[in-house]
Amino acid sequence: AFLLRVTGNCLRHELQNGSGSVATLPYDPWTIDETALKMIERLGEGRYGEVNKAFYTDPLSEDAPRLVAVKQLKQIKSDRNIAFIMEEMRSEMEIMKSLQHENIVEIVGVCVDPVPLLIMEFVENGALNSFLRRHQNSVEVPQLLAFAKDVANGMAYLQSKEIVHRDLAARNILVTTDLRVKISDFGLARFLDTGGYYLTQNFKRDVPLAWYAPEVIEFHKYSSKSDCWSFGVLVWEMFSYAAAPYFCDLKVLAERLRQGQRLGQPAACSDEVYANLPCLTIIPSIFPYINCFNPATIRCKEL
Ligand code: ADP
Numbered sequence: 001a002f003l004l005r006v007t008g009n010c011l012r013h014e015l016q017n018g019s020g021s022v023a024t025l026p027y028d029p030w031t032i033d034e035t036a037l038k039m040i041e042r043l044g045e046g047r048y049g050e051v052n053k054a055f056y057t058d059p060l061s062e063d064a065p066r067l068v069a070v071k072q073l074k075q076i077k078s079d080r081n082i083a084f085i086m087e088e089m090r091s092e093m094e095i096m097k098s099l100q101h102e103n104i105v106e107i108v109g110v111c112v113d114p115v116p117l118l119i120m121e122f123v124e125n126g127a128l129n130s131f132l133r134r135h136q137n138s139v140e141v142p143q144l145l146a147f148a149k150d151v152a153n154g155m156a157y158l159q160s161k162e163i164v165h166r167d168l169a170a171r172n173i174l175v176t177t178d179l180r181v182k183i184s185d186f187g188l189a190r191f192l193d194t195g196g197y198y199l200t201q202n203f204k205r206d207v208p209l210a211w212y213a214p215e216v217i218e219f220h221k222y223s224s225k226s227d228c229w230s231f232g233v234l235v236w237e238m239f240s241y242a243a244a245p246y247f248c249d250l251k252v253l254a255e256r257l258r259q260g261q262r263l264g265q266p267a268a269c270s271d272e273v274y275a276n277l278p279c280l281t282i283i284p285s286i287f288p289y290i291n292c293f294n295p296a297t298i299r300c301k302e303l
Pocket residue numbers: 043044045046047048049050051069071105120121122123124126127171172174184185186187
């Protein structure tokens with residue numbers, strides 16, 4: 001079955017690309033055929049993607065069709081953006097192929113034509129921000145702490161892979177039926193350069209400013225530490241049941257942060273939790289330490 005799939009894919013590439021030796025054609029074991037997908041309904045949309053629920057039938061398996069989430073590009077307005085957004089999606093696919101962790105959404109496959117599609121596992125309870133708004137009255141602090149711990153575990157794994165996420169926020173965290181969470185949306189994620197940083201010249205498009213660390217806002221310098229800052233804002237979102245953090249323009253925000261202004265202590269966050277979760281006070285730290293966090297005792301070891 002595997003060979004059939006390889007041969008089928010190679011032939012498809014050969015047909016599309018004209019002549020060429022099958023042996024030299026790039027084979028991507030992740031490629032699946034669009035006809036294997038049956039769209040069901042819209043799940044959500046974000047910065048550039050539109051995500052639909054679908055059934056995926058693996059033609060080479062006897063298994064019943066599997067529920068998946070299919071991400072594709074939204075309508076793109078200007079040509080100038082197309083290349084940029086396509087590159088973002090391609091990078092998202094490549095990074096996701098390299099990840100396997102219980103707190104990171106699983107990639108099922110990709111389609112390259114007629115349009116690029118990213119096929120992921122379907123995560124039943126959807127995005128954490130809307131989940132928290134829907135269940136404000138029933139989600140209690142131990143559950144919030146368990147969510148935070150899951151995210152920290154996933155981020156520690158990402159850090160070990162030398163990848164920065166750059167868009168860690170409640171809208172990009174997915175909730176399973178058994179109330180575990182998975183990090184998703186790797187559209188802005190990048191492999192770290194040597195030195196542990198990823199530097200850009202400027203902000204290319206709308207960026208999640210309110211989640212960004214001072215060194216990102218001022219110098220466009222991304223690292224696991226700036227992800228950790230975003231984690232702090234995400235934990236703030238959790239304890240605020242997905243309220244929006246501050247929104248202001250870049251200059252104002254940079255100045256406020258320079259003056260030491262930080263997000264406040266959410267009502268649901270007790271002094272004890274606040275004092276023991278340094279990320280809540282938005283002090284950049286590193287994920288492996290947060291891993292020591294134990295929701296049962298509400299303590300952070302060695303921080
Ligand atoms: P964008 O890159 O455009 O921000 P996202 O990957 O964040 O797109 O997806 C947008 C929304 O789609 C999410 O906030 C969530 O509501 C929904 N979604 C995305 N992936 C899944 C999934 N695997 N399972 C269920 N819902 C999903």
